[in-house]
Amino acid sequence: MATAHSKTAARFMISPAVVLLLAWMIVPLAMTIYFSFLRYSLLSPGEETFTGWDNYTYFLTDPAFVAAFTNTIILVVGVLLITVILGIALAILLDQPMWGQGIVRILVIAPFFVMPTVSALVWKNMFMDPVNGLFAHAAKALGLQPFEFLSHAPLASIILIVSWQWLPFATLILLTAMQSLDQEQLEASEMDGASKWSRFYYIVLPHLSRAITVVILIQTIFLLSVFAEILVTTNGGPGTASTNITYLVYAQSLLQFDVGGGSAGGIIAVILANIVAIFLMRMIGKNLEA
Amino acid sequence: MARAVTNQRKLVFTLVAWTIGIAIFFPILWTFLTSFKTEAEGDCIAPLIPVL
Numbered sequence: 001m002a003t004a005h006s007k008t009a010a011r012f013m014i015s016p017a018v019v020l021l022l023a024w025m026i027v028p029l030a031m032t033i034y035f036s037f038l039r040y041s042l043l044s045p046g047e048e049t050f051t052g053w054d055n056y057t058y059f060l061t062d063p064a065f066v067a068a069f070t071n072t073i074i075l076v077v078g079v080l081l082i083t084v085i086l087g088i089a090l091a092i093l094l095d096q097p098m099w100g101q102g103i104v105r106i107l108v109i110a111p112f113f114v115m116p117t118v119s120a121l122v123w124k125n126m127f128m129d130p131v132n133g134l135f136a137h138a139a140k141a142l143g144l145q146p147f148e149f150l151s152h153a154p155l156a157s158i159i160l161i162v163s164w165q166w167l168p169f170a171t172l173i174l175l176t177a178m179q180s181l182d183q184e185q186l187e188a189s190e191m192d193g194a195s196k197w198s199r200f201y202y203i204v205l206p207h208l209s210r211a212i213t214v215v216i217l218i219q220t221i222f223l224l225s226v227f228a229e230i231l232v233t234t235n236g237g238p239g240t241a242s243t244n245i246t247y248l249v250y251a252q253s254l255l256q257f258d259v260g261g262g263s264a265g266g267i268i269a270v271i272l273a274n275i276v277a278i279f280l281m282r283m284i285g286k287n288l289e290a
Numbered sequence: 291m292a293r294a295v296t297n298q299r300k301l302v303f304t305l306v307a308w309t310i311g312i313a314i315f316f317p318i319l320w321t322f323l324t325s326f327k328t329e330a331e332g333d334c335i336a337p338l339i340p341v342l
Contacts, residue, residue, distance in 0.1 A: 090310065097295045098304040107311035110318055122321050132333045134320065167314070 029270075035263035042257035055264035059252070065265075067240040068248040069272075071155055075244055076223045078159040079166060080216060086163075087170030087215065088208065092200075094171070095178040105175075112168035120232035123161045124150065128233075154234045154242035161229050166222075170215045177211035178204075213284045220280060224273050245269045 002010075039051045059065060094105055111119070127134050128149040136146035149157040181204065189199050227246045230236055236243035236251060243251070249269060253262025312319075324332050 093303065093307050093310070096303040096307070097300050098307050099300065100304065100308065104307045104311040107315040110315050114318065119317075122317055126320060126324060127317065137334075164314070164317070 032263045032266050035259055036267050038260045040258075040260040040263075042259060048260075051260065055260045056268065059261055059264045059268060064240045064243060064248055065245075068243045068245050071240070071242060072224065072244040072246075074155060075159060075162070075226060076220060078156075079162050079223050080219060082159070082163040083166045083170040083219065084212060084215060086167055087174045088205075088212075090167070090171040091174035091178045091208075092204070094175055108171055109168040111164055112166075112172075114165065116165065116226075116228040117232055119165055120161055120229040123157075123164075124233045128157060150234050151238060154238065158226070158229050158233060158242055161233070162223065162226055166219055169219070173211050173215050174208055177208050181207050216284060217280055220276065221273075224269075224276065245272065 036055050037050060037052065038048045039054070040048045090108060094101070094108065098104065114122075125133070130136050130146045130148045130151075133146070135149070139146045147153075185203055186199055189203060194202070225246050226244060227250065230242055230244060230247045231250070234242040236247045240248075245265070246269065249262050249265040252258050252265050
């Protein structure tokens with residue numbers, strides 16, 4: 001049994017790790033907050049002045065912010081819809097008896113191990129390129145005009161690329177949940193005359209609800225910060241058609257050399273991400289309660 | 291006890307799953323095959339398999 005003395009010793013021994021972790025998180029955050037109140041341009045270093053809330057006002061009233069915010073929501077919701085719906089379908093399919101099941105599972109999971117930058121480059125140059133891309137060759141073979149994906153449907157193209165990367169994650173989580181589903185329940189319902197749809201809706205889907213919640217929560221966190229795919233494929237364009245909040249913060253800081261504005265954008269992004277997290281936990285987090 | 295599965299049912303699942311699996315894996319396969327091609331070969335559609 002732990003005594004008060006041993007508890008104090010334990011706290012003392014873990015304190016270096018806790019202090020290090022706190023410093024790791026709090027120092028960058030504190031510096032970002034500090035910079036966000038400065039007029040800090042990389043073009044005039046050493047001339048920083050305090051500006052109060054000006055950077056926040058500027059960032060929030062910038063027309064690009066509304067576009068970036070809308071694009072971020074569309075990107076997150078679009079990818080979530082595609083990955084969750086297809087993930088459920090794939091998980092059910094991969095749970096069925098078949099020849100070469102292990103190999104098929106590896107084929108489906110493989111895209112998750114491709115780095116975002118590589119994946120974006122592959123899709124941009126080898127598939128979506130209107131001259132040399134595979135889709136362009138396929139369109140020409142069918143007598144059609146090649147479609148310029150990244151110019152005419154930039155956000156949809158990015159949603160496609162990101163969905164391809166994240167579908168394996170959703171499938172993997174949902175497949176493990178499917179494997180824990182008691183087959184006798186399904187057989188009993190089948191013997192009672194339940195249709196395939198009823199079995200899916202009343203047995204499979206409720207069983208998957210917790211896994212779906214995990215997929216949505218984890219993916220949302222990562223999808224709010226999608227950056228490499230946008231930088232590599234469209235650079236946020238045309239105009240702001242595919243700019244999300246993360247890319248806007250980058251553009252403000254490093255393309256317009258406005259560290260103060262970029263820092264204010266970063267803090268706004270953190271606040272927005274927390275608001276989304278609170279909503280998500282309220283709406284679907286109850287599924288995680290034991 | 292696990293339910294018996296007919297071969298026909300298993301074949302259907304196998305075909306559908308392999309088709310989808312290959313479709314999802316295709317970009318990686320295509321990248322791998324293109325890595326063996328010359329720049330000129332990479333710009334055109336044929337040949338699918340690089341000529342060694």
